[in-house]
Amino acid sequence: MTEIKAELVGNLWKIVVEVGQAVEEDDTLMILESMKMEIPITTPASGTVTQILVREGEVVQEGQTVAIID
Amino acid sequence: MTEARDTPGLDELTAALADRRARSLAMGGAERIAQQHARHKLTARERIDLLFDEGTFVEFGLLAHQHSMSGAVTEPERTPADGVVTGEGLVDGRRVYCAAYDFTVMAGSMGMIGEQKVARLRRKAMLNRLPMIWLLDSAGARIQEAAGSTFAGSGALFFEQVQMSGVVPQVAAMLGPCAAGTAYIPGLADFVPMVKETSSMSLGGARLVKAATGEETTDHDMGGSQVHCYVSGVGDLEVDDDPACIAAVREFLSFLPSNNREAPPRRETADRRDRRIDDVEKLVPTNPRAAYDMRGVVKRLADDGHVFEIKPTFARNIITALVRFNGQSAGIVANQPMIKGGALDIDAADKAARFIWLCDAFNIPLVFLQDVPGFVVGTEVERQGIIRHGAKMLFAVSEATVPKVTVVLRKAYGAGYFVMCGRGYEPDTLVAWPAAEISVMGPEGAVDIIFTKQIAAADDPATARAEYAAAVRQTIDPFIAASWAMVDDIIDPAETRRVIIDALEGAETKRQRRAWRKHGVPPV
Helix, strand or coil: CEEEECCCCEEEEEECCCCCCEECCCCEEEEEEECCEEEEEECCCCEEEEEECCCCCCEECCCCEEEEEC | CCCCCCCCCHHHHHHHHHHHHHHHHCCCCHHHHHHHHHCCCCCHHHHHHHHCCCCCCEEECCCCCCECCCCCECCHHHCHHHHEEEEEEEECCEEEEEEEECCCCHHHCECHHHHHHHHHHHHHHHHHCCCEEEEEEECCECHHHHCCHHHHHCCHHHHHHHHHCCCCCEEEEEEEEEEHHHHHHHHHCCECEEECCCCEEECCCHHHHHHHHCCCCCHHHHHCHHHHHHHHCCCCEEECCHHHHHHHHHHHHHHCCCCCCCCCCCCCCCCCCCCCCCCHHHHCCCCCCCCCCHHHHHHHHCHHHCCEEECCCCCCCEEEEEEEECCEEEEEEEECCCCHHHCECHHHHHHHHHHHHHHHHCCCCEEEEEEECCECCCHHHHHHCHHHHHHHHHHHHHHCCCCEEEEEEEEEEHHHHHHCCCHHHCCCEEEECCCCEEECCCHHHHHHHHCHHHHHHCCCHHHHHHHHHHHHHHCCCHHHHHHCCCCCEECCHHHHHHHHHHHHHHCCCCCCCCCCCCCCCCCC
C-alpha cells in the first residue's frame, strides 16, 4: 500500500484517475494548483487506485494523504 | 673498550623490512578481506588503486600500528598501518592527499596512531594547498584507546577541517559505516558520495543509540544513503558500488582547482560554442502554468551534454550541477518546475546556498537558470523557518564574486527572482527569453491585493477581477524590463549556449573586492 501525499499546499484542481484504475509508476493522479503552477501529483509505485481522499476544488495541505495505491 | 657484536647484514635487514611491509600490506588478513568482499566492499588498498593514476601513490605510515597509552607495543599484528592507509598521489595528473580507512583492521576504527597519520595528511594538504580525500569505512573512534577523560585533548580534526574549508577541496567518500563523532568528517566536507546499501553515517551508531535512548534501529536504517541523499541532504550523491563512488570522486575533482588561488582546470571540447538548441519548444511548454523537466535544458546547454549533478535526489525542486561551457567549469543553479512547480522551500534554499558557496570558494563561475514562481508561502513553511533558510540563499548569491550569468527562461517572481541572481545581485550578464515573466507576484495575486475595494464594489466582481488581472498581466512583459535596461537583452532561446559562453568569457578577468569585515553573520 502506498499513501500518496501532497508535497505542497494548494488547490486540488483536477483528479485525473478513478478508484479501481490501474496506474504505472510516475503516472499523474491529480493536478494541484499552487504557486501559479499546475503541479502534477504522481505515483511512486505501480498498482491500483483504491481510495481517493480529496475532492476537486478542495485545499490540500503539505503532507496530506490524497490517495491510496495498492 | 667496545665489545664486538654480530651485527646483521644489509640483506638481512632489508629482508626483515620486506617481511614487515608484506605483513602490513596484507591488512587485516585473508579472512577479513574475504568478509569485506562478501559485503560487496573493496579493501582500502583496492580503493586507492582505483582513485590514483596508476603507479603514482606514495604511502607513509605503512609500518605504524597501535600502541598503549604508556607507549608499550600492543599486538602490532592486529593493527597493520593502524587501520588507515595514508599517502599522496596523482588524480588526473594533479596531486591529492588521501586517508583510506581499512575496515579489515579493527573495523577501520580510528586509533591514536592512525589519527596522527591523518593529522599529518591534513597538515600537508594545507601546507601544499592540495585537496584532501577521505575514503571512509570505519566504526568510529577506537573506544579502547579513547574512553576516559584524556578525551579532553581530542577533537582538533574538525577544527582543522574548518580551517581547510574554502582553501582546499575536501571530499569524504562514504564506502562503509562512519559512526559517532567522526560523521562530522563528511559533515564538513565539500563533496560526500555515498554507496547504496553499504555506507551509513550517524552521530551515534545503532548500539550507542540503543544505550543512550533505548531506540532500536540499525546503522543502515538510521543513516544509509536512502536517508542522507534523499531526506537529510548530508549526502551529495548516491552511487551503486565502490568503483562508482571512486569514479564520482575523480569526476568531482575534475571540475575543481587544487586550491582557492587557482582556476579550475579546463577540458577542451569539440562541442561548438554557438551550438543552437533547436528543440526548445519541445522542452519548455509555452503555457506558463505547465511543468517540464529542466534537466533537459541543462543537458542541452552544457558541453557535450555532460552534467554532474550535486544532490540530484535531495530538494529536487532546484538543480545544482557542475558542467563546462566551452571547456570552462561552471556551476548551474536551475529551478525545476517539475517538482513543486519549481517553488523554493527550505531544503532548496539550503542546497542552492551551499552549492553557491562551494563554487564561489573555488573560482567556479555560476549560471542561474530561472523559472521560479517564488518561495513557497504558508503556515507550514513559516514554521520550518523559510525566512532564515531563504536568507541563506540571499547571503550566498550576494557574497559570490565569481562571474555570474542569469537567464530568465519563464517565471521570475518575487524573492525567487532575487535569490536566483536577479539584477540587484550583480550578475555580469542578465538575459531573458521572450516569454519571461518578471514581477513581484502573478496577476491573480496582485489584483486581490491592489484592487480589493474596486472588485468588491463592482456589479459583477468576477468579471471585474478578470479585467483587472488582464490589465496587470499586460505589465508583466520582459520587453518592459529590457526597455528600462534592467535586463541586458531578450534572446532567442536557441542561442542560450552561445550567450552564456560569451558572458562567461566577458567576465573572465572580473576582480571584485568587498568592504573589509571579519566575516558576515550568515543566517543558518
